[in-house]
Amino acid sequence: MKKPRILIMGRPNVGKSSLINRIVKTRRAITLDEEGITRDLVSVAAQWKGHSFELLDSGGVLFNRKNRPELQDEIEGLVLTAMHSADRVLFLVDYQHGIHDLDMGIAKQLRVIADKVTLVVNKVDDKASAAYISDFYKLGLGEPVAISATNGIGVNVLLDRTLKGLKRVKVSDKEAxxxxxxxxxxxxxxxxxxxxxxxxxxxxxxxxxxxxxxxxxxxxxxxxxxxxxxxxxxxxxxxxxxxxxxxxxxxxxxxxxxxxxxxxxxxxxxxxxxxxxxxxxxxxxxxxxxxxxxxxxxxxxxxxxxxxxxxxxxxxxxxxxxxxxxxxxxxxxxxxxxxxxxxxxxxxxxxQTRIHTSELNQFIQQVIAQYPPSTRRGNRIRIYYGTQVGILPPHFVFFVNQTDGIAQDYYRFLERKLREYFNGFLGTAIEIQFNHHRSSSGSAKKKPGALEDA
Ligand SMILES: Nc1nc2c(ncn2[C@@H]2O[C@H](COP(=O)(O)OP(=O)(O)OP(=O)(O)O)[C@@H](O)[C@H]2O)c(=O)[nH]1
Ligand SMILES: [Mg+2]
Known part of the structure; x- marks a missing residue:
């Protein structure tokens, strides 16, 4: 189901990624500190009070005339499209720096969709400073909200306010x-x-x-x-x-x-x-x-x-x-x-296919028993039974009286036969392993590691 989408905009270094990290509560993979690496719109799944939404990090907008890097028009085109299709836009500015020229450029674009924009003044690291944010009214985007992304101040209030009135999509237990x-x-x-x-x-x-x-x-x-x-x-x-x-x-x-x-x-x-x-x-x-x-x-x-x-x-x-x-x-x-x-x-x-141990053993008896592996000297190796021990990829262990000398060809043969017998496994690798089974010891009769026993 389509989740509400919140776009985070702001010039470089105002703390967009810090805010996203604060909301998502996981550290996103490190990004190399070289300008122009991230030029696309990254999105992450987030949740708040049992509802899920999508956060979009705008990165790279400049909306200026001078010093425009390669493909800057295209990058800004992407951001403008996202701006119009987002359900809400958070516009981040930097309290400690004050209003920057680049902020003015972004604000101008945002005034067209002002009713879904929240002006967020970041880096207000103590409550006392919040009284001094009125200067940011000049951006023409209404009342600013003070937060500190790194300290977490004001972020909960911001989320409540931003998500209010949006379609609610319950957090699903099915993984993406x-x-x-x-x-x-x-x-x-x-x-x-x-x-x-x-x-x-x-x-x-x-x-x-x-x-x-x-x-x-x-x-x-x-x-x-x-x-x-x-x-x-x-x-x-x-x-x-x-x-x-x-x-x-x-x-x-x-x-x-x-x-x-x-x-x-x-x-x-x-x-x-x-x-x-x-x-x-x-x-x-x-x-x-x-x-x-x-x-x-x-x-x-x-x-x-x-x-x-x-x-x-x-x-x-x-x-x-x-x-x-x-x-x-x-x-x-x-x-x-x-x-x-x-x-x-x-x-x-x-x-994620799981094959039941009994089916696997039917396969061994019906298909493999006639073609057992052999040692380098040509002696037959006995396969006692098999079991699946893992998925992604499906991983099978076969218990034999001797593991030495099983040729790579035999692994390929067994894989081909498994695929033929069990619906092909189209689209996944298969792992095959042979383990030594000591038939004389009593404890070895128990089938270890079978999936359905777990
Ligand atoms: N005719 C045709 N052109 C395509 C198709 N898909 C992509 N192109 C063109 O191929 C070129 C490269 O497309 P990109 O999507 O940037 O390719 P990419 O694999 O992401 O490239 P890198 O990011 O450089 O690795 C562009 O000029 C596209 O318009 C297609 O299905 N048909
Ligand atoms: Mg590409």
């Missing part, structure tokens, strides 16, 4: 699915995110390297919340990268690790390159539920044959992809975006 969008620069990751949201929230341009930092953006459908993480495109030379590029790569890697589902974007009009394979390998190594979205399908003649040929080509290049969904579509023309969302939910569910 975190989806990392990764790929080479210019694949259309940011475009895809904007298309899914039906609103421009992150910067898009034909320059490669537009996205520099990972950006969290929330999205909700009728029955599921998502946090999409737009990431900086991964370039070839990761190893010797410095500064912004080094940092961007690192943050993309973190985004993968912290996600529930990874979506790798390829360019359908280009096909799969060496660098794409490395990126797919990263997703595979992370063992997260994952799928491929071949974007820019609008540039091609969209026949079923072409789609089949493309999928075939990908699987020839990387046979592992047989176990993962590959979709074709377009951010630009909004083709197959609904399918993308439902497949994200599907692979996430598949990653």
């Amino acid at each position: 699915i975190r989806v990392a969008l990764i790929g080479r620069p210019n694949m259309g990751k940011s475009s895809l995110l904007n298309a899914l949201l039906n609103q421009d929230r992150v910067l898009v341009s034909e320059l490669s390297g537009t996205t520099r930092d990972s950006v969290d953006v929330m999205m909700s459908t009728q029955d599921q919340d998502f946090v999409f993480v737009d990431t900086a495109g991964l370039r070839r030379k990761g190893k010797h990268a410095q500064g912004v590029e080094y940092y961007s790569n690192l943050r993309t890697q973190q985004a993968i690790e912290h996600s529930d589902v990874v979506v790798v974007l390829l360019d359908a009009s280009v096909g799969i390159l060496g660098q794409d394979k490395k990126i797919i390998q990263k997703a595979l190594d992370a063992k997260k539920p994952f799928l491929i979205f071949m974007n820019k399908w609008d540039l091609l003649e969209r026949t079923d044959q072409l789609r089949k040929d493309m999928l075939h080509m990908l699987k020839v290049e990387m046979p592992m992809l047989d176990h993962f969904p590959i979709l074709v579509g377009s951010a630009k023309e909004k083709i197959h975006l609904g399918q993308l969302i439902s497949t994200i939910v599907d692979v996430y569910k598949v990653g």
Whole structure:
């Protein structure tokens, strides 16, 4: 369900992030102290008195004429759109600094939507000072509210006041699915995110390297919340990268690790390159539920044959992809975006599959018993039983009389048979482990670690 959205605006250094940290009560990931890193609108989920809402950090607006960094028009365009679609806007100014030229510029834009704006004077660190905030009336946005984001003074009152009259959305117990969008620069990751949201929230341009930092953006459908993480495109030379590029790569890697589902974007009009394979390998190594979205399908003649040929080509290049969904579509023309969302939910569910121990043992008897692993000397190894010990990815342990010498080929064989027997596990890795089972000792009869015994 769509949550009320509160946009926080203000020039650099007035304490927007401190206020967000105070409300959300978690420290957001450190950001490198280099100007121009965050150029998109980051959103975080927040809650107050049992109701949830979304906080949007505007970052980077200047609304000035001079010294405008690259893409500044586009950045401000994003913020203006967000300003109009937000349910409330908190405009932060700095008590200790007084009114700054840049504050005047922002205030001018905000006066158009004054009825949903609250002027917030931050860094009022003691109550006595609150009496002196009247100077800020000059901004023409009504009565200022004094707070100290770092000390927490006034924040509760501010929240009560801001949320008053807004639609109330109860905090749901169902977790949002975190989806990392990764790929080479210019694949259309940011475009895809904007298309899914039906609103421009992150910067898009034909320059490669537009996205520099990972950006969290929330999205909700009728029955599921998502946090999409737009990431900086991964370039070839990761190893010797410095500064912004080094940092961007690192943050993309973190985004993968912290996600529930990874979506790798390829360019359908280009096909799969060496660098794409490395990126797919990263997703595979992370063992997260994952799928491929071949974007820019609008540039091609969209026949079923072409789609089949493309999928075939990908699987020839990387046979592992047989176990993962590959979709074709377009951010630009909004083709197959609904399918993308439902497949994200599907692979996430598949990653959580739990197979009952009794079913697993039926599988061993019916399928595997005829083809047991063997030692290097050619002796048969006996599999006594198996059990699933984990999810995301599904993790199976098989108990055998001897673990030495089981070939990698056998792991692959077993994985293939598991997939054939149990509905494919499409979209997730599987982990397989062999443990030694001492048949002579009495205690070993108990099946350890079975999920349903936990
Ligand atoms: N024809 C077509 N062009 C697209 C599509 N998606 C994105 N583009 C274009 O591709 C270019 C790059 O798009 P971005 O969304 O900025 O790509 P990105 O992957 O976020 O790039 P980085 O942030 O640099 O890693 C822009 O010029 C987009 O307009 C699509 O589905 N079809
Ligand atoms: Mg981008």
